[in-house]
Amino acid sequence: MTLLTITNLTKKFSNKLAVNNVNYTLTPQKCVALIGPNGAGKTTILRMLTGLLKPSSGVIQFANKPKNDDARSFIGYLPQYPVFYNWMTGMEFLTFSGQLEGLTKQESVKRATFLMEKIGIANTKNKRIGNYSGGMKQRLGIAQAIIHRPKLLVLDEPVSSLDPIGRREVLSLMEELKQQMTILFSTHILGDADEISDELLLLKEGEIIESGEMHVLRQKYQTAKISIQCHENLPIYRDKISTLSSVRNVYIERDTIQITAHNIQNARQEILQIASKEQWPLTNFTLHRASLEDMFMKVVNE
Amino acid sequence: MHTKVLLQKEMLENWRNKKWIWVPLVFLLLAIMDPISNYYLPQILESIGGLPDGTVLELPEYAPQDILLMSLGQFSSLGVLLIVLISMGTIAGEQKNGVMDLLLIKPISYRSIILAKWFSLLLLVWTSLFLGITASWYYTNSLYGEIEFLSMLLVTFYYGLWLTLVVTISIFYNAIIQTPGLVAFLTILTTIILSIVTNVFGTHIKWSPVNLSTYIHEMLVLGSVTSQLIATAFTTIVLIIIILSVAIYCFKKKQH
Amino acid sequence: MQEMFESINWAVITPLLVIQGILLIIAIIDWAKVEKTNGPRWMWFFIIIFIYTIGPIAYFIFGRRQQ
Numbered sequence: 001m002t003l004l005t006i007t008n009l010t011k012k013f014s015n016k017l018a019v020n021n022v023n024y025t026l027t028p029q030k031c032v033a034l035i036g037p038n039g040a041g042k043t044t045i046l047r048m049l050t051g052l053l054k055p056s057s058g059v060i061q062f063a064n065k066p067k068n069d070d071a072r073s074f075i076g077y078l079p080q081y082p083v084f085y086n087w088m089t090g091m092e093f094l095t096f097s098g099q100l101e102g103l104t105k106q107e108s109v110k111r112a113t114f115l116m117e118k119i120g121i122a123n124t125k126n127k128r129i130g131n132y133s134g135g136m137k138q139r140l141g142i143a144q145a146i147i148h149r150p151k152l153l154v155l156d157e158p159v160s161s162l163d164p165i166g167r168r169e170v171l172s173l174m175e176e177l178k179q180q181m182t183i184l185f186s187t188h189i190l191g192d193a194d195e196i197s198d199e200l201l202l203l204k205e206g207e208i209i210e211s212g213e214m215h216v217l218r219q220k221y222q223t224a225k226i227s228i229q230c231h232e233n234l235p236i237y238r239d240k241i242s243t244l245s246s247v248r249n250v251y252i253e254r255d256t257i258q259i260t261a262h263n264i265q266n267a268r269q270e271i272l273q274i275a276s277k278e279q280w281p282l283t284n285f286t287l288h289r290a291s292l293e294d295m296f297m298k299v300v301n302e
Numbered sequence: 303m304h305t306k307v308l309l310q311k312e313m314l315e316n317w318r319n320k321k322w323i324w325v326p327l328v329f330l331l332l333a334i335m336d337p338i339s340n341y342y343l344p345q346i347l348e349s350i351g352g353l354p355d356g357t358v359l360e361l362p363e364y365a366p367q368d369i370l371l372m373s374l375g376q377f378s379s380l381g382v383l384l385i386v387l388i389s390m391g392t393i394a395g396e397q398k399n400g401v402m403d404l405l406l407i408k409p410i411s412y413r414s415i416i417l418a419k420w421f422s423l424l425l426l427v428w429t430s431l432f433l434g435i436t437a438s439w440y441y442t443n444s445l446y447g448e449i450e451f452l453s454m455l456l457v458t459f460y461y462g463l464w465l466t467l468v469v470t471i472s473i474f475y476n477a478i479i480q481t482p483g484l485v486a487f488l489t490i491l492t493t494i495i496l497s498i499v500t501n502v503f504g505t506h507i508k509w510s511p512v513n514l515s516t517y518i519h520e521m522l523v524l525g526s527v528t529s530q531l532i533a534t535a536f537t538t539i540v541l542i543i544i545i546l547s548v549a550i551y552c553f554k555k556k557q558h
Numbered sequence: 559m560q561e562m563f564e565s566i567n568w569a570v571i572t573p574l575l576v577i578q579g580i581l582l583i584i585a586i587i588d589w590a591k592v593e594k595t596n597g598p599r600w601m602w603f604f605i606i607i608f609i610y611t612i613g614p615i616a617y618f619i620f621g622r623r624q625q
Binding site for chain 2: 574577580581584585615618622
């Protein structure tokens with residue numbers, strides 16, 4: 001099953017290559033995170049998908065799109081810094097958006113009322129958008145993007161500008177929406193991607209340097225890592241651990257000794273043996289799975 | 303369909319920001335300033351005093367047509383300036399602050415966006431013009447002498463074409479530039495260049511839109527619509543259609 | 559001066575004063591409702607009140623935040 005195919009997508013701004021030969025296939029009902037450092041070309045890719053920017057070369061093709069249909073009606077888009085008509089009320093703006101998407105006035109009003117409720121700002125539906133908070137605007141932005149039930153929802157940094165509460169609200173809204181549509185969102189915060197995405201696209205300097213399903217990538221970049229905490233004398237234990245054959249690297253990070261190993265199972269045994277033999281005052285012993293951040297750093301720095 | 307929705311939005315916006323109140327009022331003010339001040343000029347000069355006794359004030363006797371034309375003169379300078387200022391950000395501003403993005407991702411045509419903006423401005427301008435000329439006509443009739451109602455309607459129609467051209471030029475610059483101040487500057491510059499060119503090559507371009515005022519004057523004096531006026535009106539309409547089409551084309555191009 | 563006042567036909571002048579009055583009132587109402595203006599808010603109050611007719615118009619064109 002394919003929703004959308006991106007082939008050889010490239011964008012040049014005057015002489016700078018912003019996006020270089022990107023290929024990807026989106027499948028329905030998946031949540032895909034587009035990750036990369038600032039300036040990697042995330043926004044440029046998303047804007048090309050939504051039709052706001054024309055690619056220098058390459059093709060974006062919706063599967064099963066009737067030839068004469070406007071691709072924009074399949075997509076809902078929330079820009080990184082959504083700007084609204086501040087003189088409108090939230091309800092008016094949603095109704096207006098719905099009508100522009102081709103709904104009748106009545107359908108639009110009905111759908112807008114429903115969405116205002118769903119995103120939790122129904123009590124302010126007749127207030128001017130100018131008086132909305134950042135989180136409310138962000139949720140209104142998502143509501144206008146899904147008013148026509150698009151197949152693909154494109155969100156540009158949907159949670160980066162929000163406080164923890166707003167962030168939580170938007171993430172759980174996305175969690176719910178991904179049952180109904182494909183979500184493609186960009187972020188530079190790895191935790192957000194970790195939390196809700198099924199697939200990952202890692203972008204660096206306009207190129208996809210790694211992509212795939214989350215659990216596959218996790219295995220691929222699994223780094224064996226152990227961290228232990230002791231009451232005292234960390235340097236002494238560090239030196240002892242570094243002599244073990246299964247250990248690759250040891251260093252101290254504040255009150256913790258971080259250990260990476262060639263073979264995680266052997267390393268665990270060896271460390272626990274020596275620790276119990278010499279009766280180290282251990283307070284904590286942890287085996288880590290690879291965090292997204294490790295993976296990110298590894299790939300980006302390669 | 304979409305144009306209608308967009309137009310409704312424009313109308314609501316211009317109602318909420320009170321343009322529908324103050325723009326017609328300013329046009330009314332511009333229209334009745336001259337009829338009133340000229341009527342009271344002798345008294346005003348007398349009350350200021352300072353003139354030696356026995357001075358005979360020789361003030362020009364105005365024909366009713368002159369008075370109506372004075373109102374048009376106000377529209378041509380301050381009225382045009384006002385139109386340029388209220389229209390300078392209508393698209394440019396929305397592109398600059400990013401709100402246009404939320405329109406452009408909807409499956410609507412670029413033409414709808416331009417046409418809705420253009421038409422909403424025209425409704426405002428034509429309403430204001432009609433009110434202003436009606437007021438000027440009313441004052442002229444009660445203070446100076448009669449002008450036929452039909453003449454007044456014709457003046458409104460032909461002069462409205464000139465203002466429509468100004469609106470269209472502003473929309474054109476709006477479509478291609480994102481800085482409202484620059485849009486205003488270029489719109490005014492274009493009308494100035496248009497009148498300079500018309501004056502320099504006057505004999506060759508008799509049907510320049512700039513000459514609308516001259517032929518409207520002629521019409522009022524002669525009491526009939528001349529073929530020159532009709533030809534000029536026609537040129538103006540053609541020019542408006544061309545500029546508007548180019549504006550839509552450029553707006554479409556520019557988005558990519 | 560007295561003479562001039564008596565000679566004025568108020569039916570002619572009144573519309574002028576009414577228009578200027580409405581402009582002033584609308585501008586003040588709008589100013590009172592708006593939270594932010596371009597430039598200091600109080601400056602616009604004085605401009606609207608003290609600059610005859612031009613003040614309210616200037617407020618609508620330049621003082622009011624668009625969008």
